Amino acid sequence: MVSLNDHSPLLVIDLEATCWESRKVPSGQPQSIHNMEIIEFGCALATRGGTLLDSKSFLVRPVRHPHLSGFCTELTGINQTMVDTAPEYVKVCQEINTWLGCPTKLNAGRDARQTRHLPSGVTRQGEAWLPLSSRLVHHNLRLCAVGRSCQIK
Template sequence: MGHWLVIDLEATTEEGGWPIEEMEIIEIGASMVNAQGHEIDHFQRFVRPLRRPHLTRFCRDLTHISQTDVDSAGPLSEIWPHFERWLSQHHPRLIGWASWGEYDRRQLEQDWRLQQLSSHLSTLSHLNLKKTFAQARKLQQPVGLHTALQLSGINFSGQQHRALSDARNTARLLPMVLPIQS
């Protein structure tokens, strides 16, 4: 049976948002799920931003990630190989990877390029679950993760805007929009 990887990233930001080119990953959360959508493994790490090492108050309040969390973490160039080692044990059974929207894929691809990192994910298809959910539910426009969960009769579990909680909650929607094949 195949597995799906659901990834969520938290990144540096300010009220009103920054262009993706200025954002840096500060947390990686990933949930590996089986054909029934149940988590079989997970990965979570903080990442120290290099260009703007001090988190804005808005970013700290939104994510509940402290300055100490990122100061004590390694930069992405150190953390990403840990992720790839974790991923490699699941790679033979991996069908693809998903995220809520395009942001996570675009941020990863940008940072892989900037830091000259490679990833098994680049060889797999990416599923934009936000778009797929809107199509499956025949919604006029895509909705946020919290709203999608509510429409599905699911309560958000964990802390919003934390990478692993968001990845796990996104994974709960995967079987509803995509008949996962074994």
């Protein structure tokens, strides 16, 4: 693992995923992290002082539920044409690795700690997860957003 110091950049990732206003997938099952698919990785590299170094959006073509709901498009600003022309998840992981300057190293997401935020179709289909945990320390900032204390060093 890469040792982080005060000069290491931070990678911030904002995920957008398929969603439905009824909170049910087209098959009628309740919407959950187990049946939603990532449709965008919004990535930003920043210094620890908050200076933006680079940012990029990576759109992903959903395969389990390939047609976006109107609600999803309204909520995310991502439309059907955008995802129809986007690469699938594994290819996007390779593109992110290239953007970060990492050698392409896709890992099967078998560890629940690493994949609990990813749709189940990713691991069930044996696709790759974003291989950042092998190089970078991961902090789940969602905990900070709900009022819990986060100490990031």
